[in-house]
Amino acid sequence: xxxxxxxxxxxxxxxxxxxxxxxxxxxxxxxxxxxxxxxxxxxxxxxxxxxxxxxxxxxxxxxxxxxxxxxxxxxxxxxxxxxxxxxxxxxxxxxxxxxxxxxxxxxxxx
Numbered sequence: 001x002x003x004x005x006x007x008x009x010x011x012x013x014x015x016x017x018x019x020x021x022x023x024x025x026x027x028x029x030x031x032x033x034x035x036x037x038x039x040x041x042x043x044x045x046x047x048x049x050x051x052x053x054x055x056x057x058x059x060x061x062x063x064x065x066x067x068x069x070x071x072x073x074x075x076x077x078x079x080x081x082x083x084x085x086x087x088x089x090x091x092x093x094x095x096x097x098x099x100x101x102x103x104x105x106x107x108x109x110x
Contacts, residue, residue, distance in 0.1 A: 013050060035064075
């Protein structure tokens with residue numbers, strides 16, 4: 001069994017302003033991503049429906065969420081909704097790329 005220090009924590013994060021004048025949220029998502037980019041100790045991948053975050057410990061992930069909320073608040077957003085799903089696996093070293101490759105391997109076997 002791998003030690004906890006060698007295992008990556010992977011999270012899925014979405015953030016959205018609520019009650020704004022426009023249905024477009026791209027500028028708010030961009031502000032959140034720019035803020036997350038300043039958090040040390042993590043990598044991320046933007047997807048069409050959310051952002052996948054990877055770190056060695058939970059702290060940078062939680063800091064990224066906090067920082068993203070603060071960025072939207074600084075833009076004047078009065079209500080923010082976010083979703084955070086954390087995959088904190090301790091028994092095996094997994095990365096974002098490794099998990100995707102695993103699914104692709106299973107698809108080829110079908």
